[in-house]
Amino acid sequence: MNSIVSIRDVVKEYELGTTVVQALRGVSLEVMKGEFLSIAGPSGSGKTTLLNLIGCVDTATRGVVEVAGKDTAKLTERELTDLRLNTIGFIFQSFNLVAVLNVFQNVEFPLLLQRKLGSKERRDRVMNLLEQVGLHTHAKHRPSELSGGQRQRVAVARALVTDPLLVLADEPTANLDSATGNQIIDLMKELNQKKGTTFIFSTHDHKVMQHANAVIRLADGKVLARESAKDAVAHALSLGEAPAEAPAGARV
Amino acid sequence: MTIFDPMLWLIAVRSLFQHRIRTSLLGAAIAVVTALLVSLAGIYVGMKTTLLVSATTLMSGHVNVAGFYKSTASSSAPVVTQYQKLREIVQRDVKDLDYVVQRGRGWAKLISDTGSMQVGIGGIDIVNEPGFVKVVQLKEGSLEGLKQPDGLLLFEEQAKKLDVKVGDKLTFSAPTFKGTNNTIDVTVVAIAANIGMLSSWNTYMSDTGLRQLYQLNDETTGALQIYIKDISKVRAVQESLRKAFAAEGFELMDTDPRPFFSKFDGVNRESWTGQKLDITNWEDETSFVQWFVTILTVAATTVIFVLTVIIGVGIMNVMWISIRERTREIGTLRAVGMQRRSVLAMFVTEGFLLGLMGTTVGVAIGGLASFLLNNAAIKLPKGAQLVLMSEKLIVAPTAGWVVFAVIFITSVITLISLIPSFLAARLKPISAMSHVG
Ligand SMILES: Nc1ncnc2c1ncn2[C@@H]1O[C@H](COP(=O)(O)OP(=O)(O)OP(=O)(O)O)[C@@H](O)[C@H]1O
Numbered sequence A: 001m002n003s004i005v006s007i008r009d010v011v012k013e014y015e016l017g018t019t020v021v022q023a024l025r026g027v028s029l030e031v032m033k034g035e036f037l038s039i040a041g042p043s044g045s046g047k048t049t050l051l052n053l054i055g056c057v058d059t060a061t062r063g064v065v066e067v068a069g070k071d072t073a074k075l076t077e078r079e080l081t082d083l084r085l086n087t088i089g090f091i092f093q094s095f096n097l098v099a100v101l102n103v104f105q106n107v108e109f110p111l112l113l114q115r116k117l118g119s120k121e122r123r124d125r126v127m128n129l130l131e132q133v134g135l136h137t138h139a140k141h142r143p144s145e146l147s148g149g150q151r152q153r154v155a156v157a158r159a160l161v162t163d164p165l166l167v168l169a170d171e172p173t174a175n176l177d178s179a180t181g182n183q184i185i186d187l188m189k190e191l192n193q194k195k196g197t198t199f200i201f202s203t204h205d206h207k208v209m210q211h212a213n214a215v216i217r218l219a220d221g222k223v224l225a226r227e228s229a230k231d232a233v234a235h236a237l238s239l240g241e242a243p244a245e246a247p248a249g250a251r252v
Numbered sequence B: 001m002t003i004f005d006p007m008l009w010l011i012a013v014r015s016l017f018q019h020r021i022r023t024s025l026l027g028a029a030i031a032v033v034t035a036l037l038v039s040l041a042g043i044y045v046g047m048k049t050t051l052l053v054s055a056t057t058l059m060s061g062h063v064n065v066a067g068f069y070k071s072t073a074s075s076s077a078p079v080v081t082q083y084q085k086l087r088e089i090v091q092r093d094v095k096d097l098d099y100v101v102q103r104g105r106g107w108a109k110l111i112s113d114t115g116s117m118q119v120g121i122g123g124i125d126i127v128n129e130p131g132f133v134k135v136v137q138l139k140e141g142s143l144e145g146l147k148q149p150d151g152l153l154l155f156e157e158q159a160k161k162l163d164v165k166v167g168d169k170l171t172f173s174a175p176t177f178k179g180t181n182n183t184i185d186v187t188v189v190a191i192a193a194n195i196g197m198l199s200s201w202n203t204y205m206s207d208t209g210l211r212q213l214y215q216l217n218d219e220t221t222g223a224l225q226i227y228i229k230d231i232s233k234v235r236a237v238q239e240s241l242r243k244a245f246a247a248e249g250f251e252l253m254d255t256d257p258r259p260f261f262s263k264f265d266g267v268n269r270e271s272w273t274g275q276k277l278d279i280t281n282w283e284d285e286t287s288f289v290q291w292f293v294t295i296l297t298v299a300a301t302t303v304i305f306v307l308t309v310i311i312g313v314g315i316m317n318v319m320w321i322s323i324r325e326r327t328r329e330i331g332t333l334r335a336v337g338m339q340r341r342s343v344l345a346m347f348v349t350e351g352f353l354l355g356l357m358g359t360t361v362g363v364a365i366g367g368l369a370s371f372l373l374n375n376a377a378i379k380l381p382k383g384a385q386l387v388l389m390s391e392k393l394i395v396a397p398t399a400g401w402v403v404f405a406v407i408f409i410t411s412v413i414t415l416i417s418l419i420p421s422f423l424a425a426r427l428k429p430i431s432a433m434s435h436v437g
């Protein structure tokens, strides 16, 4: 009833020539409105694949993916596109900025597509967001002129600019130093608390994980567990995943 | 979003501007094709018009009222009697008449001190010949002299062959229609620049002088040359004149689309005597010109077609590559919520704008090139001079061709840009985004 994402028995297969790779092998998942959910798991475990399905940029081989109460398999291409534009904000692992547009234009683009705001309002909204991610001085730069971390922040701003109900973030802090990473997490957290925006983000970083309400642990295309942030962090540490910047007391 | 959405134009303009290197390369290619098309069409129109104007002015008119007078069944003279009355009917009945002139026709031996040649003679009433003055370019002397009964105009080629200059005296010798031989003395009053093959076999003198040579009366001439404002209406004018002349009691020959000099044998075999009129048009009288126009048209069309295809394929390749490069971009745009149709509309708008800008620049370049080519007065090779009845290259770009070039090339570019973007927009956003290459 209050779930925004509902996934049941989803299988995703990729065909590579004659072999078939199973990226997801029967995943079920329920995400409530207003959750701040983390998806964790080793490389290749299927995090990106899962987010792509939720983000309606890819389709499942089998199973049901419901987003905002709609079975995505039953939507037309048009309706899926509308859903991506108006309901979902997606921060891609590889940023996917439009190379020929500058920072400002990249962030403004979804607003242009929505056609709800005039040019002045768009400007204010975009510049405000760019300031929050610390890039207002780079508005005129092209993506190629930015560092990986800066590009990531443009992608964040673009995903948030339409005020979507659901934000999907694929390793949103992977390229950021911890200070900027924290800043981005704080921004997301603030939106989550003030506006009730739902966040689903994948991460390796347990420092990011600890902000989550819950952590979904993926391995080999299957959900291993849904656990609290605390357990997940402990689990991560026990597996020997070195924290990016361990607290002083944790050092042996 | 539809194609008329200002938002789409904003995005398209932005995208063109951001891809400025590609935009300017493609735009330049489009401009070059357009410029070539406009200049080539200009050459085609310029040469064709010159050819038609020269031929019709000097030889036939648009509609030609001639005929034969037979004193006996087997002797015919290529003349029309009572030409003043015929001219009145023409002036009264022909709609959109530009002007009408009478021309004497002769074929005589021209003898100088050093040589002689067989030439045609056009007998002209220079005072009433508005077109002649414009077509003939004098190298020496003046057309004023043609007002004198013994004034003669030669072309450079003939003057050289006969070794004469303005002021020199020559003699014409011809059999009259009564069967005796007659000669008159003439003075070269003007030497004109060569006009194609015409310069080798035609000369001009005053109509009065020509009448003296052939001992004809004042009411007789060779033909009436009728010029109308719209040359495509010749057939209608021919028809209406046939009726008008018949109604006034003139005898008419059957319509026969051959030049007058091919008709002697046929006419001599018929049994009638007296005057009969023969109404033809410029295509009949100057069928060789018609042939050259066809060759010119085929040549121009072939060149333009080949050119368009070659460069069209080139542009298509560049557009194709650029859109393949942009597959990732299309995937991203689709992933953040751009509809398939909007992607297409965006590319169409881009293609349209690109085409419009390129062709506009191209038209300007083509216009300038035409102007410069005209001013350079490039001399045509001898063979081309003969056929095209012009010594130099004449380029006349027309509004019609300019509009055609802009619309045609812009449409082609727009269509070309549609195909690959259609393919890219059909991909799943994630496939397009992870597209390599
Ligand atoms: N387009 C594709 N074609 C074929 N196989 C794919 C494709 N995308 C992903 N895979 C495979 O699916 C599995 C899951 O990949 P996925 O990208 O979802 O993992 P991930 O958890 O996001 O990894 P990482 O942490 O490295 O980003 C992997 O085995 C991968 O090789």
Ligand SMILES: [Mg+2]
Pocket: A047, A048, A049, A093, A170
């Ligand atoms: Mg991934």
